[in-house]
Amino acid sequence: MDRNLTNLLKWGIENSVPSSAPAANGTTAVTAHPSDSTATPSSTAATEPTTTTATAATAATTTGSNLNPELLSALFGGPSEAELMRAAMEVLTDPAATLDNKLIAFDNFEQLIESLDNANNLEPLALWTPLLSLLAHDEAEMRRMAAWCVGTAVQNNARSQERLLAMGGVPPLVSLATKEGEDDAVxxxxxxxxxxxxxxxxxxxDAAVGELKKGGHDGHGKGDKVDAADMDAVDGVIGWLKEKVNGTA
Known part of the structure; x- marks a missing residue:
């Protein structure tokens, strides 16, 4: 059986409400069926309104359920995380959307791709191209958020690192990092x-070092070859870039 269905069944059993249960005084309190007009409520629970879909979804999350968000969304009619990512990108690339709405969408997008699965979904959802295009946006805040999202997507993620390189994302990042007059936050x-x-x-x-050298920014002192597995060497390059921003390099 599918793992999600197994989890759903387990959650349903653990959180099911029996039709009758022992009351505190030892008697059995029976919940009347809504269609039984002659039944008299025997407890507060019998008079409470039927749980709504939204309440049920909230209950599933707050009772320590191990159901994943995608399954809950499917069960209770909400969008999947992939759909949320697409929707956020639609706002980000909509010329009619306000800057405030775009930044809200960017914040939501960044939180979604903190998940490794969602970051890897950038490729099948065809979201790398629009994301990288936002590195050249007219608004500094949009460029900053685009770079932030790229960093979140590729952090400790070899698959996304490969996609970023393949999609030509390294040169614009080097350009932003070294551009005189660019906003420091960007x-x-x-x-x-x-x-x-x-x-x-x-x-x-190799691509980053090549771009730095091409732009005349080879003062990091590491030569043409930097070992990506040598964290001290990597930190040397990154530290040099930070010093350039601070005006100390």
Missing amino acids: RRKAIYALSSAVRNYQPAM
């Missing part, structure tokens, strides 16, 4: 994204 998030992208992933590290 540059810091771009550096965070680069740090996440290159650690333990040599192809991305």
Whole structure:
């Protein structure tokens, strides 16, 4: 049996309410059927309104259920996390949406891709291209959030690191991180994204170092080859970029 269905069955059994149960005085309190007009409520529970779908969903989450959010959403009619990711990106790429609404959508999107599964879903959902395009948005806050989301997606995630590189995401991040006159907050998030992208992933590290050298930013003192598995060496490059933002490099 499917694991989710097994969990659902287990949750249903654990949280089911029997039609009759021993009352505190030892008698049996019977809950009247709604259609029985002659029945007299024997307890407060009998007069309470039927649990709504939303309340049931909340109860499932607050009773320590091990049902996953996607299953609960399917059961109670809510959108899946994949649908939420698509919806957020629609807002982010909608020219008519206000900046405030876009930033709310970005915040929700970033929280969703903190999940490794959701981060890996960026590829099948075709969301890498629109996300990377937002690195060039006119609004600094949008560029900052785009870089933040990239960093979240690739952190400790080899599959997403590979996709970022394949989609050409390293050059715009290097450009943002080193661009004179760029908002400092944007540059810091771009550096965070680069740090996440290159650690333990040599192809991305090689691409980043190549872009730095191409832009005349080879003063990190690590030469043309930096070992992506050597955290001290990686920290040296990332630290040098941070110093450039702070004006100390």
